[in-house]
Amino acid sequence: MGNPCAVIGVGQTEYRTKRTDVSIAGLVREAALRALDDAGLTFTDIDAVVIGKAPDLFEGVMMPEAYLADALGARGKPMIRVHTAGSVGGSTALVAASLVQAGVHDRVLVVAWEKQSESNATWALSTHPPLSPTIVVGAGGYFAPHIRAYMRRTGAPDHIGTLVAVKDRQNALKNPYAHLRIPGISREMVESTPMLWEPIRYLETCPSSDGAAAMVLASEDAARRAPNPPAWVHGTAMRSEPIFFAGRDTVNPQAGKDCAADVYRQAGITDPRRELDCAEVYVPFSWYEPMWLENLGFCGEGEGWKLTESGATALDGDIPWNPSGGVLSSNPIGASGLIRFAEAALQVRGLAGEHQVEGARRALGHAYGGGAQFYAMWVVGSDRP
Amino acid sequence: MPSSEKEPLVADHVLEFPGGYTRSVGPVIGRFLTELRDGRLVGVRTASGGVLFPPAEYDADGEAVTDEYVEVGPGGTVTSWSWVPRPRATHPLDRPFAWALIRPDGADTALLHALDVGTFEPGADPPKSLRTGMRVRPRFRAERTGSIRDIECFRPDVTMITVPSRAEYRLNAGRALTRFLDGVSEGRLLGHRCDVCGKVYVPLRGLCPVDGVPTTDEVEVADTGTVTTFAVNNIPDPRAPQVPFVSAYILLDGSDISLLALVAGIDADRVRMGMRVKAAWKPREEWGRTMENIRWFEPTGEPDVPFDAIKDYL
Numbered sequence: 001m002g003n004p005c006a007v008i009g010v011g012q013t014e015y016r017t018k019r020t021d022v023s024i025a026g027l028v029r030e031a032a033l034r035a036l037d038d039a040g041l042t043f044t045d046i047d048a049v050v051i052g053k054a055p056d057l058f059e060g061v062m063m064p065e066a067y068l069a070d071a072l073g074a075r076g077k078p079m080i081r082v083h084t085a086g087s088v089g090g091s092t093a094l095v096a097a098s099l100v101q102a103g104v105h106d107r108v109l110v111v112a113w114e115k116q117s118e119s120n121a122t123w124a125l126s127t128h129p130p131l132s133p134t135i136v137v138g139a140g141g142y143f144a145p146h147i148r149a150y151m152r153r154t155g156a157p158d159h160i161g162t163l164v165a166v167k168d169r170q171n172a173l174k175n176p177y178a179h180l181r182i183p184g185i186s187r188e189m190v191e192s193t194p195m196l197w198e199p200i201r202y203l204e205t206c207p208s209s210d211g212a213a214a215m216v217l218a219s220e221d222a223a224r225r226a227p228n229p230p231a232w233v234h235g236t237a238m239r240s241e242p243i244f245f246a247g248r249d250t251v252n253p254q255a256g257k258d259c260a261a262d263v264y265r266q267a268g269i270t271d272p273r274r275e276l277d278c279a280e281v282y283v284p285f286s287w288y289e290p291m292w293l294e295n296l297g298f299c300g301e302g303e304g305w306k307l308t309e310s311g312a313t314a315l316d317g318d319i320p321w322n323p324s325g326g327v328l329s330s331n332p333i334g335a336s337g338l339i340r341f342a343e344a345a346l347q348v349r350g351l352a353g354e355h356q357v358e359g360a361r362r363a364l365g366h367a368y369g370g371g372a373q374f375y376a377m378w379v380v381g382s383d384r385p
Numbered sequence: 386m387p388s389s390e391k392e393p394l395v396a397d398h399v400l401e402f403p404g405g406y407t408r409s410v411g412p413v414i415g416r417f418l419t420e421l422r423d424g425r426l427v428g429v430r431t432a433s434g435g436v437l438f439p440p441a442e443y444d445a446d447g448e449a450v451t452d453e454y455v456e457v458g459p460g461g462t463v464t465s466w467s468w469v470p471r472p473r474a475t476h477p478l479d480r481p482f483a484w485a486l487i488r489p490d491g492a493d494t495a496l497l498h499a500l501d502v503g504t505f506e507p508g509a510d511p512p513k514s515l516r517t518g519m520r521v522r523p524r525f526r527a528e529r530t531g532s533i534r535d536i537e538c539f540r541p542d543v544t545m546i547t548v549p550s551r552a553e554y555r556l557n558a559g560r561a562l563t564r565f566l567d568g569v570s571e572g573r574l575l576g577h578r579c580d581v582c583g584k585v586y587v588p589l590r591g592l593c594p595v596d597g598v599p600t601t602d603e604v605e606v607a608d609t610g611t612v613t614t615f616a617v618n619n620i621p622d623p624r625a626p627q628v629p630f631v632s633a634y635i636l637l638d639g640s641d642i643s644l645l646a647l648v649a650g651i652d653a654d655r656v657r658m659g660m661r662v663k664a665a666w667k668p669r670e671e672w673g674r675t676m677e678n679i680r681w682f683e684p685t686g687e688p689d690v691p692f693d694a695i696k697d698y699l
Contacts, residue, residue: 020544060550128624131558131566132588132676134645136632137622144616145634149699152614152658152692198617198629198653245594246584246641251699 002101004384006223006230007345009039009216015179015330018117019210024061025071028113031212032072035109039216040227043073046216047105052082052092052112054334057124059115072111084240086139086282088112089213089337090367090376094236096217097378101233106219113212114332121208121333137197140205140285142371144197147287150251151199156290156305158199164286165190165204165328167314172325174315174354179209179330204286204328211332213339220384231345231380234362235266243371250372256295259375264297267362267379273298273312276379277360278320278347280340282367284327289313293321296366315355323347323355337367341378348382413442416454422531426458426523428492438492439533458489460542463519466500468511477538481505483515487539498523499538514541561591566674568605572666576640578602584641606639608664610682611690613643613698617653626681629653635662635682636698643698650683659689 011034013019019027028051036042049072056062065081072079082092089112096110122138136142150156169185172178182189193202223230239259241248248254260272269275281296283289290304298319299307307313313321322328324343327336344365346352352360362381368374410418413429417440420427428438430453433446438457443449466485472478477499486495501524502515520542529535558566561577565588568575576587577600584593587606592599615633622630624647631653634643648656650665662682672678 060548126622129556131556131562136645137618137620141616141618141620141632144618145614145632146699148616148658149614153696153699195617195619197620200616242594244642246582246586247595247697249699 002098003103004220004223005097005100005233006218006220006226006384007215007233007342007349007380008218008223008226008228008230009035009037009041009214010342010346010349010351011035011038011214012177012339012342013211013213014177015209015211015332017179017207017209019115020117024059024113024115024118025068027115027210028068028111028212028214029071031113031214032109032111035214035216038228039107039218041107041216043109046073046077046107046109048078048080048096048099048108049074050080050082050092050096050099050108050110052084052088052110052334052338054088054114054121055083055085055124057119057127058121058333059119068111072109078105084238084369084374084376086284086333086369087337087367087374087376088369089335089339090282090341090365090378091238091337091374093215093217093338093341093365094238094376094378096215097233097236100217100219101236103219106222108217109214110217110338111212111214112335112338114334114336115210116208116332117210140197140200143285143288144200146250146372147285147291148199150287150291153251154290154302154305157309159187160290160305160308161199161201161204161286162187162190163308164283164289164313165201168283168286168322168326168328169203171315171323171355172329175324175329176353177211177330178325179211180207180325180328200285200287206284206327206331206336207329209330209332211330211335213332213335213342215338215342215345228351229349229382231348231382232384234268234379234381234385235263236378237262237266237376239375240370241373243373251291252295252301253372255373256292256368256375257297259377260296263364263377263379267381267385269362269379272296272364273319276319276362276364278323278344278357279364279366280324280326280343280347281321281364282327282337282340283322284331284336286328289321292366296364315357320357323352323357325355337369337376340367341365341380344378345380348380350382411442412452413440413450416440418531418533420454420456421533421535422529424525424529424535425456426489427454428457428489428494429454435493436491438489438494439496455491457491459522461487461489461492461496461521461539463500463517463521464488464495465517466515468515470508470510477534481507481509482538483511485521485539487521498533498536501538501540561589563674564603565589566676569676569678570672570674572608572669572672572678574606574608574637574664576604576606578604585639586642587637587640587644604639606637608637608666608679609685610635610637610640610643610662611695612648612656612658612660612662612682613695614658615648615656617656631656633662633682634698636695641698646679647681648683649681657689659692659695661685661687661690
């Protein structure tokens with residue numbers, strides 16, 4: 001795993017439907033300055049910048065590394081763009097971590113953003129190229145059949161998705177950055193919303209958000225001098241697999257299982273439910289909580305929905321998932337993975353505020369993307385590994 | 386009939402002083418209008434230190450203003466507004482607009498003027514963008530005379546632009562897809578069997594994504610198959626016949642990988658995992674080298690396939 005690496009700064013913007021008050025440059029700058037402030041640093045202290053965003057069509061920005069170099073103080077420094085669909089926020093953090101772990105840099109700024117209000121993600125995902133027509137409409141249209149397959153395979157009752165939709169939004173009420181803050185959110189409220197892509201209801205989907213997140217990753221030496229407690233990186237892993245191949249388990253993809261196994265091995269974790277204190281997992285549609293509970297080994301196959309139903313993943317459960325409110329509450333797509341990683345770090349730093357999991361010392365950050373093809377994960381902890 | 390019950394006796398009358406009254410504007414208003422003619426906004430310092438805009442000779446306390454003129458704006462902030470959904474003939478704009486109190490930067494008081502926030506149908510509601518706190522600037526007329534009408538109106542600051550972008554491509558289907566679509570143009574569905582794993586991929590693609598080897602062993606599969614899983618879409622799509630429509634993964638008989646297609650000819654709420662379906666082809670004379678030859682898949686009426694038979698294709 002190389003040299004020790006720690007998160008010494010986290011910065012987030014408020015996530016909103018529209019941030020028309022700022023340009024894209026202003027948005028990423030806001031997150032970056034907050035991360036630098038947390039780390040007690042300025043741009044001049046940063047050795048390199050790594051940036052991630054959603055696929056180009058999502059907001060029509062093709063070369064963010066060139067466009068945003070000035071806004072991120074990158075003049076004269078290495079600046080790298082990472083591109084792995086919806087998992088990009090996670091893999092962006094991992095590329096930055098690798099620069100520290102490899103001993104190349106001492107302090108790396110990592111930033112990811114999305115300004116969904118400037119475009120239309122469903123359009124970008126449904127461009128209908130000729131010759132090989134498909135009939136998928138947006139991300140929900142793609143994921144709905146696989147959710148249906150999960151329900152059929154496990155016999156999960158219909159209301160499990162509703163429970164997650166409520167739980168994550170209740171958590172969001174404790175997170176001042178969260179986009180969807182719905183006072184009095186309830187099962188009745190979720191169930192009264194229409195099916196968009198059956199079996200996915202409106203309130204079982206993520207919102208479209210504007211926002212950015214940033215972190216400062218540091219070497220051990222730099223972390224020792226940081227003003228606030230660090231979150232040490234205990235393991236990092238990425239995996240991918242093709243979207244279509246014979247025998248693919250689309251409900252429980254092998255790449256996700258392999259990625260989790262790798263990150264747990266590095267962190268010395270054999271029982272994630274017991275050994276992790278919380279997890280920030282990419283759940284853009286509520287049913288992906290039970291699906292990923294199984295994929296990430298928090299329970300056996302077919303048991304994920306029971307764990308959700310038992311309340312184990314609630315903020316007061318034994319393994320809180322998405323105490324921040326998760327992707328279901330804030331979804332600047334290009335940043336959503338980085339927010340998971342950043343929130344995991346905040347938890348083990350003890351800086352998560354009102355949604356702090358009491359005494360959290362080890363947490364999982366997770367992101368996935370494409371047709372559940374790209375995975376990025378890290379385990380962070382309060383203790384230096 | 387008494388006169389009171391007849392049509393009222395009325396006549397039009399216009400009172401207009403020929404050429405218009407004159408007004409000696411005095412030094413303060415005169416300075417204001419002169420600056421306005423040059424395209425500048427100036428206010429005047431009051432005895433108590435504030436900047437009065439538009440200038441008046443005497444402030445609200447009854448004090449004469451100083452002789453210090455202060456350039457203000459041109460940017461300003463809307464402090465209040467009233468929407469005019471149906472402008473009258475004498476209004477400065479012929480489409481819905483707002484009367485707004487606008488305080489230019491550097492001034493302590495506001496000017497009443499017309500605010501143009503865009504083009505709307507008569508009677509339209511005010512746009513959401515119109516709000517107190519909105520940033521605006523004057524639009525000066527090209528020909529100015531030293532009149533408050535030298536400002537045609539105010540308009541919002543530029544807060545957003547659109548960036549048209551368009552990329553044109555010419556897509557080459559390549560050998561594998563061409564071969565597959567040639568088959569479809571004859572009503573045949575062609576796949577490739579992998580020499581290593583033995584799996585049949587439809588459409589044929591000339592490679593096996595699992596084994597990473599080229600494939601050449603061509604097999605024709607049936608146009609019947611089984612729905613493995615599906616979504617009921619309540620979001621309209623130009624390619625779908627109606628809303629809701631069903632997009633389904635269909636495992637064609639003889640294929641080892643499902644393909645995504647429309648299912649129709651059945652109510653959406655009656656589609657099932659394991660349901661048997663058959664391609665609904667367009668009339669042969671409409672066929673081309675395209676999958677659109679198959680309109681959608683329809684139920685065959687055969688008994689459903691048990692879940693065990695499809696569970697490994699999900």
